Amino acid sequence: MSTRSPLLACPDDILLLILEQCETGSISNLSLACKALRPRCIPQLYREVDLSSHNIGRFSEHEGPTIRPEYQLWTHLNDSHRPETLLPAQRSFLRTLCEYPDYAKYIRSFTWTLIWYDEHAKEEPRAMTEIDYHTWDVFSRMERVETLDLAAIALDKSWDDYCREPPPTLFPRVTDLRLVGWFPHKIVVNIFNSIDLSKLRALRLDSLQEEGRDSNGSPVSEDFNKQHWEDQKRAQLCEDRRKGVTPADDGIIYPGPMWIPFLPLIGRFTSLQSLEIAIPPLEDASNGSSLSDSPVCPDYTTYISVMEELIDSVSPSLEQLSIEYARAAEPHGGLTSGTLSLRMGNAEPILNSFFSRFGIDDCKWKPLKSVSLRGFLERKDLVRDPPERANRYFRGRWLGPSNLERMRNMRAVQARIEAFVSSKGGSLEWVDGSPRPVFNYMGYI
Numbered sequence: 001m002s003t004r005s006p007l008l009a010c011p012d013d014i015l016l017l018i019l020e021q022c023e024t025g026s027i028s029n030l031s032l033a034c035k036a037l038r039p040r041c042i043p044q045l046y047r048e049v050d051l052s053s054h055n056i057g058r059f060s061e062h063e064g065p066t067i068r069p070e071y072q073l074w075t076h077l078n079d080s081h082r083p084e085t086l087l088p089a090q091r092s093f094l095r096t097l098c099e100y101p102d103y104a105k106y107i108r109s110f111t112w113t114l115i116w117y118d119e120h121a122k123e124e125p126r127a128m129t130e131i132d133y134h135t136w137d138v139f140s141r142m143e144r145v146e147t148l149d150l151a152a153i154a155l156d157k158s159w160d161d162y163c164r165e166p167p168p169t170l171f172p173r174v175t176d177l178r179l180v181g182w183f184p185h186k187i188v189v190n191i192f193n194s195i196d197l198s199k200l201r202a203l204r205l206d207s208l209q210e211e212g213r214d215s216n217g218s219p220v221s222e223d224f225n226k227q228h229w230e231d232q233k234r235a236q237l238c239e240d241r242r243k244g245v246t247p248a249d250d251g252i253i254y255p256g257p258m259w260i261p262f263l264p265l266i267g268r269f270t271s272l273q274s275l276e277i278a279i280p281p282l283e284d285a286s287n288g289s290s291l292s293d294s295p296v297c298p299d300y301t302t303y304i305s306v307m308e309e310l311i312d313s314v315s316p317s318l319e320q321l322s323i324e325y326a327r328a329a330e331p332h333g334g335l336t337s338g339t340l341s342l343r344m345g346n347a348e349p350i351l352n353s354f355f356s357r358f359g360i361d362d363c364k365w366k367p368l369k370s371v372s373l374r375g376f377l378e379r380k381d382l383v384r385d386p387p388e389r390a391n392r393y394f395r396g397r398w399l400g401p402s403n404l405e406r407m408r409n410m411r412a413v414q415a416r417i418e419a420f421v422s423s424k425g426g427s428l429e430w431v432d433g434s435p436r437p438v439f440n441y442m443g444y445i
Contacts, residue, residue: 212255
């Protein structure tokens with residue numbers, strides 16, 4: 001004789017409190033074990049969905065016991081070593097949402113790494129399957145997602161055109177948004193066009209970069225990108241877009257930091273409380289080296305300007321500000337060597353630019369509680385080097401007096417920022433060295 005479960009007698013609010021204390025696996029097992037409880041478990045089971053690989057950290061299990069820092073593998077850079085179960089789990093989720101579309105309304109937190117290529121497939125084809133072509137349909141049904149953490153990792157395989165054609169409306173109720181990595185332009189544009197920017201509370205641009213596209217919509221090639229790295233035509237395109245003028249050959253977007261979607265959004269984040277920006281590496285692609293002293297690309301110059309205006313526009317409501325100057329990484333995930341000179345050469349003007357408006361308008365920055373700055377210097381002790389040691393060999397480069405002077409200037413900027421933040425009653429965290437490298441993807445491989 002079967003016994004009726006006491007959980008069936010619980011009111012919905014009491015059962016919800018019980019389910020909130022259970023792990024996802026336990027809720028899933030309970031819904032499978034009791035048909036009567038299943039409808040009451042589903043809302044909690046799908047409330048938070050995390051089918052991602054970009055937040056795992058390092059692929060330490062794929063590294064040797066004496067691995068050097070430049071050969072560390074990171075999940076947000078390289079998809080080759082992701083868990084073999086991730087893509088099957090994502091496809092299973094898509095099938096479930098296609099069969100039970102009402103489940104989408106229960107999802108409040110959604111974390112996903114966009115994967116369009118099965119690296120672990122035993123046999124060809126490894127490309128998209130039939131269920132993958134329902135990705136945008138499923139995403140468009142998630143109209144109640146409030147927290148979105150979406151990542152796209154640059155791949156060495158050509159993506160299907162479907163990947164670049166998302167629906168016009170995506171995640172309209174998001175109030176906490178994080179975008180990570182290399183995206184086709186249209187995905188980011190459609191997300192920002194969908195959400196109510198006045199209700200956005202947290203925005204995290206984690207090395208958000210543009211895949212690039214030419215006038216017919218296809219990705220910009222690496223050769224074409226480098227050919228026009230310091231071209232006047234490219235600079236004019238940036239200037240025209242910066243002024244809101246439609247360029248004559250509008251449609252060309254070069255690979256690099258994603259700044260174009262933010263131009264029309266400046267001033268519309270009226271309730272933003274937390275802003276985190278990881279600045280992509282500033283690499284000179286004209287000679288394929290991050291060591292060059294030649295000027296950086298106009299895209300990056302404009303990017304810094306746009307981010308400066310974004311920070312200034314949200315200062316009346318901002319409580320937490322985090323800026324990270326990321327390190328360049330090789331495609332396999334390791335760090336590029338010898339980036340110290342360029343890092344210091346660009347770091348000081350970037351910081352001065354971002355914080356030039358500190359203290360100018362006392363009506364701004366009132367809610368400010370904390371500022372975090374990461375990766376703007378490589379080592380704390382270098383600035384204390386005495387003059388007689390000004391010329392020395394460091395990480396493959398001669399560290400001359402000019403670099404030491406740059407570091408001293410950086411410390412002066414740090415002191416000025418710290419004084420301002422403390423005057424507002426806030427705290428400053430200054431971390432030398434970026435905790436994570438970023439893949440510097442200059443074209444479509």
